[in-house]
Amino acid sequence: MLNYVWLGLIVIGVLAAAGSDIYDASTNRYRNGEQFELQYDSTSANAAVVSYSRQYFDKFYGVQIEATDTLSFPAAITNNSMQIKLGDKTPELWQTVAKTADNPKEITATIVKRSGKSLFILLPVTNLVRTKAVLDAVISYSSLAVEIAIGLIGVMAFWLGIMKLAEDSGLIKIIARMMRPIMTRIFPEIPPDHPAIGAMIMNIAANMLGLSNAATPFGLRAMEELDSLNPQKGTATNAMVTFLAINTAGLTLIPATAIAVRAAIGSKDPTIILLTSFFGAGLATIAGIAAAKILQRLKVYRFDKTTPESPEVRGK
Amino acid sequence: MIKDILQALSIIAIPLIIAVFVIYAARKKVPVYESFVSGAKGGFEVAIKIIPYLVAMLVAIGIFRASGAMSIFVGALSPLAHLIGMPPEALPMALLRPLSGSGSLGLMTDIMKRYGPDSFIGVLVSTMYGSSETTFYVIAVYFGAVNIYRTRHAVAAGLIADAVGMLGALLICRILFGS
Numbered sequence: 001m002l003n004y005v006w007l008g009l010i011v012i013g014v015l016a017a018a019g020s021d022i023y024d025a026s027t028n029r030y031r032n033g034e035q036f037e038l039q040y041d042s043t044s045a046n047a048a049v050v051s052y053s054r055q056y057f058d059k060f061y062g063v064q065i066e067a068t069d070t071l072s073f074p075a076a077i078t079n080n081s082m083q084i085k086l087g088d089k090t091p092e093l094w095q096t097v098a099k100t101a102d103n104p105k106e107i108t109a110t111i112v113k114r115s116g117k118s119l120f121i122l123l124p125v126t127n128l129v130r131t132k133a134v135l136d137a138v139i140s141y142s143s144l145a146v147e148i149a150i151g152l153i154g155v156m157a158f159w160l161g162i163m164k165l166a167e168d169s170g171l172i173k174i175i176a177r178m179m180r181p182i183m184t185r186i187f188p189e190i191p192p193d194h195p196a197i198g199a200m201i202m203n204i205a206a207n208m209l210g211l212s213n214a215a216t217p218f219g220l221r222a223m224e225e226l227d228s229l230n231p232q233k234g235t236a237t238n239a240m241v242t243f244l245a246i247n248t249a250g251l252t253l254i255p256a257t258a259i260a261v262r263a264a265i266g267s268k269d270p271t272i273i274l275l276t277s278f279f280g281a282g283l284a285t286i287a288g289i290a291a292a293k294i295l296q297r298l299k300v301y302r303f304d305k306t307t308p309e310s311p312e313v314r315g316k
Numbered sequence: 317m318i319k320d321i322l323q324a325l326s327i328i329a330i331p332l333i334i335a336v337f338v339i340y341a342a343r344k345k346v347p348v349y350e351s352f353v354s355g356a357k358g359g360f361e362v363a364i365k366i367i368p369y370l371v372a373m374l375v376a377i378g379i380f381r382a383s384g385a386m387s388i389f390v391g392a393l394s395p396l397a398h399l400i401g402m403p404p405e406a407l408p409m410a411l412l413r414p415l416s417g418s419g420s421l422g423l424m425t426d427i428m429k430r431y432g433p434d435s436f437i438g439v440l441v442s443t444m445y446g447s448s449e450t451t452f453y454v455i456a457v458y459f460g461a462v463n464i465y466r467t468r469h470a471v472a473a474g475l476i477a478d479a480v481g482m483l484g485a486l487l488i489c490r491i492l493f494g495s
Contacts, residue, residue, distance in 0.1 A: 002455070002467045009376040016385035133382040141378030145370035149363045157359025162337050164355020165348060169341035209329045220362050220461040227462040235466040236459065241473055244458055248414075248451040248474040249481060254326045255446030261425055262442055267433035271323075273443045279488045280447025284481030291476040295469035303468070 017130035030097060030126035031061060035112055038119045040075070050075045050084060050119065054091075061093055080111045082121065097126045152216070159217035163202065172198030186246075186289060187239045189229070196225030200243055207247070210254035219247060238296045238303060245288030251281040362461050369460025373452055377415050386411065402486050405431070409441045410482040414451035414475060421445070440489045447481040 024030065038050045051072035058065040073090070076083045084107045086098055098107045101124045109121040166172045176183070176198040183190075183197050190196055199222035206215035226240050227233070236244075255277045262270035295301050341348050380386070390408050397407045405427060412420045424445045428438040451474040459467055 001469070001471045005452075005471055006372065006376050009380040012385050013376075013379035013381075013383040015383075016388060017379075017383035020384055130383055133384075134379050137378035137382035138375055141374040142371050144378075145374045146367055148374075149367045149370055152366075153359050153363040155359075156363055157356040160358045160362075161352035161356035162334060165341040165346065165351050166337050167355075168346045168351045169337075169344040171337060171340050210326045211329060214330070214333075216457065217359070217362075219458060221358075223458050223462045227464075230462075234464060236464050236468045236470055240459075240464070241468060241470045244454060244470050245473040245477055247458065248449050248454050249477040250447070250449030252446070254323065255442075256326065257421065258424065258442040258446040261421070262428065262433045262438075265425070265428050265433045267428075267438070269434065272434075272439060273446055276439070276443040276485065276488045276492065277446030280443055280481045280485035283484035284448055284477040287480035288473055288477030291473040292469065295472055298469070301469040301472075 242292040249284035366460035373456035417450035443485040447485040
């Protein structure tokens with residue numbers, strides 16, 4: 001299924017980008033080649049404040065008129081071109097124009113003619129907006145993936161070290177024994193004394209306490225232990241999928257990130273979501289475990305020891 | 317009261333876990349330094365192992381988000397959202413939550429800034445954010461670490477959990493804060 005989801009994300013993304021760009025080109029959404037009229041006030045020889053009414057802007061671009069105020073921007077003017085500095089209030093359309101021309105903070109426009117306080121300008125030609133955004137995404141997200149992975153090394157090493165201490169001292173086994181009645185029911189395939197149980201409990205406990213940077217190393221340790229019981233490397237076992245379903249539900253006593261953001265924005269009661277998100281994530285956990293247990297019996301998803309192994313494993 | 321206990325717990329949990337684990341290991345005569353280092357060695361290897369999985373997943377999600385395809389899905393699903401009483405502003409959050417952690421965090425912040433963190437929509441989107449994890453990230457990282465290619469029903473189970481989480485968030489918010 002992951003194959004289809006992956007394919008779907010890419011194909012839908014590329015098609016949607018192409019479709020939206022073709023539509024924009026056919027309606028000339030960015031009014032390429034049309035003169036835009038600005039009012040300007042010189043502040044010095046080559047600096048000015050330029051302005052236009054929002055009404056004129058909306059009419060020019062053929063969008064619904066929403067506001068009637070006047071927007072003004074500082075600008076640097078030379079003989080026949082100008083740089084308009086953008087601000088927070090800049091309409092989205094102009095922000096897109098600036099972004100597509102590679103500098104999101106200013107627009108470089110050509111001055112066509114001046115008459116009195118009016119300035120007629122041509123904005124840079126803007127096309128293939130979505131396609132360019134997709135190309136940028138490919139590059140920036142590839143780097144992001146590596147950044148995330150590299151950023152994990154330190155924390156990962158630390159918690160795996162702590163985890164090893166707990167394994168060597170037998171603490172993990174003690175923790176596992178305490179939770180045995182629940183764990184044997186959720187993971188009937190795993191022997192109750194197996195180190196995987198201890199690691200999974202540590203992961204779930206860390207998640208519950210909102211310690212997400214400790215939860216990931218514990219979870220990955222658990223995956224390694226689960227994989228040691230896997231008769232067919234490269235294919236997920238039932239226990240792995242159930243464990244993952246619990247993790248994707250993200251059950252936590254303290255949704256720390258959401259609370260922090262609420263507090264930062266000035267909520268009167270940032271922790272009001274403690275109960276509600278516990279409820280939501282609790283339902284999600286139950287549904288995830290139930291779905292994993294039911295789906296594992298379906299023919300399409302059944303664990304089949306006869307399927308050929310993945311190319312990498314086969315090569316060894 | 318409960319809130320204070322929980323908050324205090326989350327702050328002291330890390331030092332407490334570290335102290336308990338190290339002291340217990342020392343009492344059991346485990347050579348603590350050696351043992352820690354031998355475990356920590358795995359950190360580098362695991363992080364490097366997940367890179368290809370993470371690249372594959374994040375790039376696909378990046379393409380999807382940059383293309384603006386999300387608005388098509390929001391448009392297609394908004395009648396359904398209306399039917400179950402989900403505010404249209406919260407629908408993108410429900411769709412984005414399993415795909416992108418940073419994306420849904422940004423969206424949550426944005427919505428709360430616009431409508432106020434204590435408005436119904438503000439409470440709803442922050443509950444939604446807290447009611448689920450970034451499913452595709454978890455799948456890429458966890459399966460990547462042990463080289464699992466065939467994920468079987470993991471995506472389906474994860475997405476079912478997400479859907480129930482989002483609907484659960486909507487349900488409890490409507491019951492408690494009504495609108």
